[in-house]
Amino acid sequence: MLPATFSAFELQPLPDGASTILRLLAAQAPNWPEIALVGARDPALSLALLVADPLGPGELQEGLNTVLRRRLERIGSDLLRAWLLGLGHVGEEGDEAAETALLRAECALHLAIETGYPRPDEAYLAGLWRGLTRSTGWKRAARPPATDLVAACGLPPSLADALETSGLLDEKLVGAHPLLALVEGADRLTAPDWPDQAETVARLSGLETTSVLSLRTDVAYIVSGHAAFPAAPASAAAPARPSLRLAEDPYRCAGMLGLLTAAFVDLDGAAIRERLAIAGPLFGLHTPPILLGSGEDGRLQQMLAPEPGSVANLITELQLRVDDESSCIALSTRSEHPTSFFLDDSGPGRSLADWQIARWLGRAGFHVLPLASGQEGVVALIGATSAQPLDSELRWRYAALLGAAARALRSYNRQRNEVAAREAMLQQRFRDHVRKIVHEATNPLTVLKSRIGMLAQERADDTPLQDEMSLLNAELDRIDNLLRGAADMPTEASETRHCRVPELLLDMRTLYGEPLFGSRGIQLELRAARDVPHAAIPASALKQVLLNLFRNASEALQPGQRLVVSVFPLVNVDGCNCLEIRFVDNGPGLPTERALDPLSPGMSTKGNGHQGLGLSVVREILAQWNATLLCRTQMGTGTSFQIFVPLEQSA
DSSP states (O other): OOOOOOTTBBBOOOOOHHHHHHHHTTTTSOOOOHHHHHHHHHHHHHHHHHHHOOOOTTTGGGGHHHHHHHHHHHHOHHHHHHHHHTTTSSSSSSSSSSHHHHHHHHHHHHHHHTTTOHHHHHHHHHHHHHTGGGGOOOOOEEEEHHHHHHHHHTTHHHHHHHHHHHOOOHHHTTSSSSHHHHHHHHHHSSSTTTTHHHHHHHHHHOOHHHHHHHHHHHHHHIIITTTTTTHHHHTTTOOOOOOOGGGGGGGHHHHHHHHHHHTTTOOOOOHHHHHHHHHHHHTTOOOOOOOEEEOTEEEEESSOOTTSSHHHHHHHHHBTTOSSSSSSHHHHHHOOOOEEEOOOOOOOOHHHHHHHHHHTSSSSEEEEEEEEESSSSSEEEEEESSOOOOOOOHHHHHHHHHHHHHHHHHHHHHHHHHOOOOHHHHHHHHHHHHHHHHHHHHHHHHHHHHHHHHHHHHHHTTTTHHHHHHHHHHHHHHHHHHHTTTTTTOOOOOSOBOOOEEEHHHHHHHHHHIIIIIGTTTTEEEEEEEEEOSSSSSSHHHHHHHOOOOOHHHHOOOTTOOEEEEEEEEEETEEEEEEEEEEOSSSSOHHHHEEEEEHSOOOOOTTOOOOOHHHHHHHHHHHHHOEEEEEEEEETEEEEEEEEEBGGOOO
16 A cells, blocks of 8 residues: 555646546536546546556456546545645646657557557556656655556556666567567657657567558647647636645635535445545545544444454454543544654553554554544544654645545434434334234134133044144134234244145145135145155245135135145246146136236225235245246136245255
8 A cells, every 4th residue: 555645646637637627527417438538648637546446357448438437436526626626735747748648658559559469558558657757746755666556556567667667778678578668669759759769669569660650640640639638718717726735725625625525415324435435545545544433432433334353443342432541542532633643662652552553553653633523523543654743734635535524424323323213213113003902812812712622622522623623723823923923023034944735735624624615615625746845935925825815716616616726746947846736716717807917916806895915915925935826717717826836955
């Protein structure tokens, strides 16, 4: 990682490019492709964007403009404007003219394409950035090595070599990585005597001299015309750099604070974390800051959920208190003044917690920066590479960015807690209501169970009746358990996720055969093959499905008609081994309006309070277990339903 004192705008983005982006951002719907094109032509701007959000493996193959556009959209218009507004005196303009860098980049790109180099956009970036590494504009801090810059962007070290090896003799380029020769050739094509260099470039690239001359002519035309920045309006003044430092300019400060607030407002915690991750490097924070806020218990708590095993998670385990008299972190939270802690040879000092945090961060120490986030104290821990105090410009910049993020986090957490409190209150009211219903419902259940028990005692020798009484008692117990659990929040069911279908059908015939079918003069037949495998569905879910179909059939059939339920052990449906349960009746069939869409909710023709929801409920239950329901019907002939349930071993 780059040190926190490094900023990707130590070298200033091109004034024309920055002003063009600000004009494009003023539109109601920013033209992100055009903004990305401007960024791709600016050495410092493209570098800053890629350092802020490094490339993923193979991502550059999508094209540099696409890559930059994705990052710009992720940053957002408000944050991007705040960044450009705050540049001010942070950086210095480079020594090289913008046209020279762009010409070299385009030459490198076209040489790469002509020679078949597999990653031409790498050649373009090497040509664009080559002037940065030899510029004298790095005045606020030591110029980072090209290897660090390139690695921070997620690019290969061969590109760093191409940045640092200018002016090599031709014989030294023989056997080197081909990118070095491409960029060296592009560099020579930007020299004033480029026609004289064409033959040398041809040898380096393996192209014909005439091809090199033609390429250079075409590139010059592109750079002079099509690649120019969009023209500013005639009334627009030439861009000028601010005369005051940012921290001393109240108008720019106010504008930047407003834009930063807008950049984080109405985001959830995950979105705030993501935006802060890309904004930090843009504002010079190349190590993620740790945000701590005072809680109701007087302890400093993480405002962003820490990753397991991270330094932030270890700091949470310290349980720092705001009233800790020895910690500079607690002191800064109480006093709202910046503090610092640095390691030395004398040992931990007054606060062992501060000493541990500095060691965990792997830095010389850390700065504690209080943030304006309302009445509750919030501080940011920023790792430091040396004992030097934070520059006032950087300190203001950090406080503005992190303060906006902290306020958004406070607002998000407050809203989330309010929603959670309302949900808890509604759940409690629901549970109280259900408990009253359960209390009233248990009385008739108790009467029914008592009456069944008396009948069982009166006819103790009637074995079939005893079996039916046991089944009825089991069903009443199930209803009682369902009622008592109605007020509880849903939990993972402990029921076995498979069942034996023939046994379940036999139990249901014993319980429901007489009241639903026998008493109405309807025949019910069960047919099942031997050794039917387990179906991958809980018995309770399948029982609810079968009971709905039984009720539908009993209400549709007339005395003397018949329902046959068959079980087939192995049917392959779309490559999945299934068990089939088939319901076939010889009843009147479904009405025409229901036959068109029998499995969706619809008006029932049965009357007596029927809502027409039975089959839609059946379909929903089966869908939860990857089962399928088929319906065939014909007026005056009958209806059949086929249920295909995956077998246990194929679920």
